[in-house]
Amino acid sequence: MKTILPRMVSLHEVALRDGIQNEKVIVSTEEKIKLIDRLADCGIRQIEVSSFVNPRLVPQMADAEDLWKKIKRRDGVRFSALILSEKGLDRAIQCKVPHVGIFVSASETHSKKNSNKTISEAFDEALRLILKARSVGMEVRAGVMNSFGCVYEGRIPVEKVTALVNRYLEAGPDEICLADSSGLGNPFQVKDVLQRVKSITGNMPLALHLHNTRGAGLANLFSALEEGIDSFDTSLGGLGGCPFIAGARGNISTEDTVSMLHEMGIETGIDLDALIQASLDFEKVMGQTFPAMVSHLCGAKG
Amino acid sequence: MKTILPRMVSLHEVALRDGIQNEKVIVSTEEKIKLIDRLADCGIRQIEVSSFVNPRLVPQMADAEDLWKKIKRRDGVRFSALILSEKGLDRAIQCKVPHVGIFVSASETHSKKNSNKTISEAFDEALRLILKARSVGMEVRAGVMNSFGCVYEGRIPVEKVTALVNRYLEAGPDEICLADSSGLGNPFQVKDVLQRVKSITGNMPLALHLHNTRGAGLANLFSALEEGIDSFDTSLGGLGGCPFIAGARGNISTEDTVSMLHEMGIETGIDLDALIQASLDFEKVMGQTFPAMVSHLCGAKG
Numbered sequence A, B: 001m002k003t004i005l006p007r008m009v010s011l012h013e014v015a016l017r018d019g020i021q022n023e024k025v026i027v028s029t030e031e032k033i034k035l036i037d038r039l040a041d042c043g044i045r046q047i048e049v050s051s052f053v054n055p056r057l058v059p060q061m062a063d064a065e066d067l068w069k070k071i072k073r074r075d076g077v078r079f080s081a082l083i084l085s086e087k088g089l090d091r092a093i094q095c096k097v098p099h100v101g102i103f104v105s106a107s108e109t110h111s112k113k114n115s116n117k118t119i120s121e122a123f124d125e126a127l128r129l130i131l132k133a134r135s136v137g138m139e140v141r142a143g144v145m146n147s148f149g150c151v152y153e154g155r156i157p158v159e160k161v162t163a164l165v166n167r168y169l170e171a172g173p174d175e176i177c178l179a180d181s182s183g184l185g186n187p188f189q190v191k192d193v194l195q196r197v198k199s200i201t202g203n204m205p206l207a208l209h210l211h212n213t214r215g216a217g218l219a220n221l222f223s224a225l226e227e228g229i230d231s232f233d234t235s236l237g238g239l240g241g242c243p244f245i246a247g248a249r250g251n252i253s254t255e256d257t258v259s260m261l262h263e264m265g266i267e268t269g270i271d272l273d274a275l276i277q278a279s280l281d282f283e284k285v286m287g288q289t290f291p292a293m294v295s296h297l298c299g300a301k302g
Helices: A015-019 A029-041 A064-070 A086-094 A108-115 A119-135 A158-171 A187-201 A217-226 A254-263 A272-286 B015-019 B029-042 B064-070 B086-094 B108-115 B119-135 B158-171 B187-201 B217-226 B254-263 B272-286
Strands: A010-013 A046-052 A078-083 A099-105 A139-145 A175-179 A206-209 A231-234 B010-013 B046-052 B078-083 B099-105 B139-145 B175-179 B206-209 B231-234
Touching (some): A015 A046, A029 A046, A029 A064, A029 A272, A064 A086, A078 A086, A119 A139, A119 A158, A158 A175, A175 A187, A175 A231, A187 A217, A187 B254, A217 A254, A217 B217, B010 B254, B015 B029, B029 B064, B029 B272, B046 B086, B119 B139, B119 B158, B139 B158, B231 B254
Parallel strands (some): A010 A046, A010 A231, A046 A078, A078 A099, A206 A231, B010 B231, B046 B078, B175 B206
């Protein structure tokens, strides 16, 4: 039996948000703009520009307003922001952000730690935010954090995820995103969760946000491809996660993902060589070697 | 449709051969013995102890005879060596090595560079070695290097691989091993090659030797699991490959593989916590941080 994989996959670049949000080196607004332009030049068509959060809690995102004012909007490129509160949404509305991500956690413990709300309270708030965002013409991606596991609670029952997705559908988002925020998913489970969620979402676009914490990131991606998923969050260089301990890794890397997809004959519209160069240049800005593999091949052709 | 995965997977540990063969730090015979004992204590049941090669070309393997004399053989643990020539086989016979790996390359260019022989010449030699090894009671794993691609020739036509496997079967090896020596395979191709090779090998055990050069190692492994493959080469810490350039990576790591398999409910018989500790201790011997991910998780539980 032949597996039918998607012919084209879209990547949503999160280096500027998930990637750098915990990094010690504060990236200047100018460097962020430069990176955004380079990513768009490489052919990336979805770029998460910032989150709107308390700048005291996340100093890396303190320039959100300034950044949104200065970026060159381009036809065909979807710029987006992550929203965590009504205050954040209001700031995004001020900045004319066209696309927002709004997430709740499937883990009660994580929800409490992350937002000081129960899942139910966080969800009610998320629904209000989705309706408000849509009422001002924003596109909305509604997401479930820790869909595959939680460092505090372990494996998350799939019923918790499907229940949240079901309720999201009432609010009519433009896309559903399942996030393996802690990198605890495995390829077998990914298949199982996706099969269950797809049976609810039908034709609603469904994206996956994967981390490579345990090295299984691209295995999870391949498993999802086999389930027909064609939209993934990736981070340039594999930035993200906990940067303060050697070897701890973040999101699946954009370049390794593009490399694997292209090798499989799946199109992304992205110029891999240019992307690798952008990643190596951004390493200099961040003063570190990123975990991505294809940017660090040994010798001319590996 | 549910995927049926193997319930139990065997790992063949190659850190002592593929892992360290190109490393600058020469590991003492005593440290090698200590590591072999620890790996066996962790539950690993197949350990590649050394290759028998010219010590001037591979100084790390210069103590092969001494090592084989000193290791504690254990019931249920398969100790093996890699053989590249008749001289090497004769040394292995002297050392009473019970299991040898004998490989040819599927790439003409690589074969010339590796052995100064055409594939056809190398294959004739390999067949002679297999027959000789079997005549003295050794078990033989017959392998094909570069089964999925070659840095010099690019993609290797699957027909070249199946032709070699077909000829191997005449010599009656105990196992066939397909090696992605350059880490160029992708999960879609792995499926294709395995389906073609399995149609020839029937019930002959079939193992996969994967590298994580481009980050797709565990994706390739998952793809192979879906094809029913239940035997893989892994290297403690993900050692192997080219160690002299930052970020260049080697074999798929034993601990990340065990972690992913266990998360999927697949048994390995290996104690993951003990394995991680062995990896962290061996990092000290090698004076480096290994690329494996689960040994470097951030915080208590990731």
